[in-house]
Amino acid sequence: MNSFVYNIPVKVYFGENQLIHLGEELSKYGKRVLLTYGGGTIKKIGLYDKVIEEIEKAGLEVYELSGIEPNPRINSVREGAQLCKDKNIDVLLAVGGGSTIDATKWIAAGACVDFDPWDFLSKKVSVKKALPILTVLTLAATGSEMDNGGVISNPETKDKIGLGADPLLPKVSFLDPTYTYTVSQYQTACGAADMMSHIIEVYFNMDQDLYMLDTFMEGMMKTIIKYAPIAMKEPDNYEARANLMWTSSWAINGFINGGKQLAWSCHPMEHELSALYDITHGLGLAILTPRWLKYCLDETTVSKYVQFGMNVFNIDSKLDDMEIAKQAIHKLSDFLFNTLGLDNNFTKISIKETDFEIMAKKSCGGGVLEGFKPLQQSDIEEIFKMCL
Amino acid sequence: MNSFVYNIPVKVYFGENQLIHLGEELSKYGKRVLLTYGGGTIKKIGLYDKVIEEIEKAGLEVYELSGIEPNPRINSVREGAQLCKDKNIDVLLAVGGGSTIDATKWIAAGACVDFDPWDFLSKKVSVKKALPILTVLTLAATGSEMDNGGVISNPETKDKIGLGADPLLPKVSFLDPTYTYTVSQYQTACGAADMMSHIIEVYFNMDQDLYMLDTFMEGMMKTIIKYAPIAMKEPDNYEARANLMWTSSWAINGFINGGKQLAWSCHPMEHELSALYDITHGLGLAILTPRWLKYCLDETTVSKYVQFGMNVFNIDSKLDDMEIAKQAIHKLSDFLFNTLGLDNNFTKISIKETDFEIMAKKSCGGGVLEGFKPLQQSDIEEIFKMCL
Numbered sequence: 193m194n195s196f197v198y199n200i201p202v203k204v205y206f207g208e209n210q211l212i213h214l215g216e217e218l219s220k221y222g223k224r225v226l227l228t229y230g231g232g233t234i235k236k237i238g239l240y241d242k243v244i245e246e247i248e249k250a251g252l253e254v255y256e257l258s259g260i261e262p263n264p265r266i267n268s269v270r271e272g273a274q275l276c277k278d279k280n281i282d283v284l285l286a287v288g289g290g291s292t293i294d295a296t297k298w299i300a301a302g303a304c305v306d307f308d309p310w311d312f313l314s315k316k317v318s319v320k321k322a323l324p325i326l327t328v329l330t331l332a333a334t335g336s337e338m339d340n341g342g343v344i345s346n347p348e349t350k351d352k353i354g355l356g357a358d359p360l361l362p363k364v365s366f367l368d369p370t371y372t373y374t375v376s377q378y379q380t381a382c383g384a385a386d387m388m389s390h391i392i393e394v395y396f397n398m399d400q401d402l403y404m405l406d407t408f409m410e411g412m413m414k415t416i417i418k419y420a421p422i423a424m425k426e427p428d429n430y431e432a433r434a435n436l437m438w439t440s441s442w443a444i445n446g447f448i449n450g451g452k453q454l455a456w457s458c459h460p461m462e463h464e465l466s467a468l469y470d471i472t473h474g475l476g477l478a479i480l481t482p483r484w485l486k487y488c489l490d491e492t493t494v495s496k497y498v499q500f501g502m503n504v505f506n507i508d509s510k511l512d513d514m515e516i517a518k519q520a521i522h523k524l525s526d527f528l529f530n531t532l533g534l535d536n537n538f539t540k541i542s543i544k545e546t547d548f549e550i551m552a553k554k555s556c557g558g559g560v561l562e563g564f565k566p567l568q569q570s571d572i573e574e575i576f577k578m579c580l
Numbered sequence: 581m582n583s584f585v586y587n588i589p590v591k592v593y594f595g596e597n598q599l600i601h602l603g604e605e606l607s608k609y610g611k612r613v614l615l616t617y618g619g620g621t622i623k624k625i626g627l628y629d630k631v632i633e634e635i636e637k638a639g640l641e642v643y644e645l646s647g648i649e650p651n652p653r654i655n656s657v658r659e660g661a662q663l664c665k666d667k668n669i670d671v672l673l674a675v676g677g678g679s680t681i682d683a684t685k686w687i688a689a690g691a692c693v694d695f696d697p698w699d700f701l702s703k704k705v706s707v708k709k710a711l712p713i714l715t716v717l718t719l720a721a722t723g724s725e726m727d728n729g730g731v732i733s734n735p736e737t738k739d740k741i742g743l744g745a746d747p748l749l750p751k752v753s754f755l756d757p758t759y760t761y762t763v764s765q766y767q768t769a770c771g772a773a774d775m776m777s778h779i780i781e782v783y784f785n786m787d788q789d790l791y792m793l794d795t796f797m798e799g800m801m802k803t804i805i806k807y808a809p810i811a812m813k814e815p816d817n818y819e820a821r822a823n824l825m826w827t828s829s830w831a832i833n834g835f836i837n838g839g840k841q842l843a844w845s846c847h848p849m850e851h852e853l854s855a856l857y858d859i860t861h862g863l864g865l866a867i868l869t870p871r872w873l874k875y876c877l878d879e880t881t882v883s884k885y886v887q888f889g890m891n892v893f894n895i896d897s898k899l900d901d902m903e904i905a906k907q908a909i910h911k912l913s914d915f916l917f918n919t920l921g922l923d924n925n926f927t928k929i930s931i932k933e934t935d936f937e938i939m940a941k942k943s944c945g946g947g948v949l950e951g952f953k954p955l956q957q958s959d960i961e962e963i964f965k966m967c968l
Binding site: 193194195196197198199200201203204205206207208209210400402403404405406407408410411412414415418419430431434435438439442450451 | 581582583584585586587588589591592593594595596597598788790791792793794795796798799800802803806807818819822823826827830838839
């Protein structure tokens with residue numbers, strides 16, 4: 193069992209109408225605010241007006257960067273970082289989902305340096321400093337509101353790179369489940385698949401770690417399985433949206449990692465899919481995850497599948513271990529493709545076999561993708577084929 | 581479902597040999613350190629020497645306050661606060677269990693004011709400021725290492741009062757499970773009972789709150805039930821000590837509360853027992869909790885007992901609700917009194933019926949003890965009688 197450092201100092205206002213505290217929290221960090229957001233959903237749901245009202249009430253100056261893309265691009269980061277320098281910004285306020293928050297994190301870092309912010313990701317230049325970031329979350333999925341990481345795409349190089357650094361941790365995040373009421377059935381499903389994957393990537397690990405954390409992960413998976421279908425059918429069900437929202441944060445803020453030597457598998461593979469095809473991250477993960485689990489199942493790993501099957505899906509413990517494992521994968525697939533209704537293979541979303549080689553190669557950086565089981569390029573290609 | 585603010589910025593170094601970071605962390609807060617500890621166990625296990633070595637290596641000046649009592653007294657707090665003023669202390673380092681840490685919190689607050697620190701507790705004077713506190717934990721039980729509260733006894737007034745305030749949150753806590761290897765069987769059992777009670781006080785609540793948090797609480801209770809007996813039999817079992825240690829922190833750092841309107845029941849009752857009899861806190865809780873659960877069980881509350889019985893003790897869901905509830909209380913008693921081996925009634929620990937009236941009156945402040953079910957003085961006396 194490895195040692196670890198737990199350090200998640202993000203303050204969270206959770207629940208309805210918590211935005212009344214936005215002005216007081218922003219004011220702690222300065223006067224000049226850069227508001228960042230995506231395609232305008234926040235205007236449609238009245239959130240933009242509310243945010244502006246609170247900022248103005250606090251007597252702060254606001255500048256804006258809108259149009260941050262899903263799978264956010266490095267050009268938005270460059271533009272935002274330049275804006276921070278030009279306008280002498282004190283604090284960033286990201287209003288949106290994981291894409292907006294991810295981009296804002298790298299804008300906050302880029303604002304403090306003279307080089308191209310892409311260097312942080314491509315050359316792994318360490319982040320010494322970043323402007324303070326506050327967030328208002330509108331999509332329960334990536335957990336970016338409570339973690340220190342962000343993923344950025346570079347269409348020129350066809351790269352999609354995720355990295356983390358403590359200066360990127362948001363200072364304060366506002367999680368109001370009502371701001372997710374307008375998230376579509378499809379995006380709710382993709383968000384649920386994304387959260388499930390965040391947990392599964394950590395849970396499926398043969399390192400001995402704290403059992404207590406395993407029970408938390410099982411609880412979170414049960415929560416997603418219980419509430420994602422409710423949120424899809426009743427988009428304004430507060431209980432469902434609230435459970436999904438708080439689970440999305442805890443699935444990836446680092447708490448469940450404990451001291452595990454982490455090496456994710458499906459995320460690096462999926463990043464190559466969405467870098468090339470610009471598909472929704474959660475959908476790519478949904479298609480990959482059950483195949484990857486099937487590929488990694490053997491006598492040395494089966495015990496983890498048994499624990500998963502019994503504690504998350506209540507599969508009968510009297511069955512043979514391999515049988516429990518297979519039923520567990522089947523139940524997970526059933527949840528992802530039938531309950532959530534996500535497309536269940538690459539063919540349906542036009543991902544072509546001719547790209548498998550290059551995507552597989554990039555996934556493992558031409559070497560080995562360490563993870564639950566180490567995967568070489570050929571293994572990854574095999575998993576991709578299972579997804580056809 | 582109520583809104584809430586989540587704010588637990590305590591940094592935790594978890595695992596073996598993490599004390600190598602002690603000097604660097606203390607140095608962030610100043611040069612002059614007051615080391616606080618209890619009866620000398622930390623010398624026996626070599627922890628004192630290790631702590632002094634790390635402090636000296638960092639070039640800091642160290643002062644000491646030893647002899648902090650179990651159920652710490654206000655006089656220790658007064659002495660410590662005065663010492664901080666006399667020696668111009670920058671930062672406090674509490675090395676010990678919940679009692680040492682609790683006392684240190686109020687020392688840290690007392691050091692910043694001119695009045696008697698007992699006023700914070702007796703007159704509810706709000707805490708505006710406190711010296712920074714770091715902790716090294718040696719007993720998994722109270723969770724004080726990661727929360728903002730502390731309980732202090734005043735033998736003159738026979739009061740025992742617990743209060744919390746954010747300035748009392750430790751900045752950094754070191755949780756090394758090996759430092760709990762010498763905790764006796766009995767104290768390990770009392771610690772486990774204390775943790776169970778912290779969770780049960782929150783879990784048994786009819787407020788609708790996040791299901792996700794219920795799953796975490798169930799996971800923590802399962803963790804305690806699994807590992808407390810192991811730690812009692814094999815005191816140097818790292819896995820068991822580590823699970824108990826991290827669970828003890830999360831059972832009471834505020835995370836599981838969500839937006840519940842909290843009002844604890846067994847703790848206020850137990851505080852009157854230990855104020856008058858100086859018994860171990862966890863033992864008092866163990867005796868009270870199953871009786872209190874039995875007393876509160878009726879048609880309006882049974883659903884929570886059913887959830888508890890099924891998810892924590894795997895009681896057959898096909899049984900009648902009341903039957904599941906009764907079996908659940910029985911299984912909890914069996915864990916506390918047979919598995920942990922704690923005394924199962926007041927008679928065994930010489931608590932006398934003649935004191936019930938005054939203890940019950942103090943528990944509810946002469947009015948109503950709000951909680952899972954509101955309890956008046958007569959209810960509490962009834963629960964005390966069930967404990968005979």
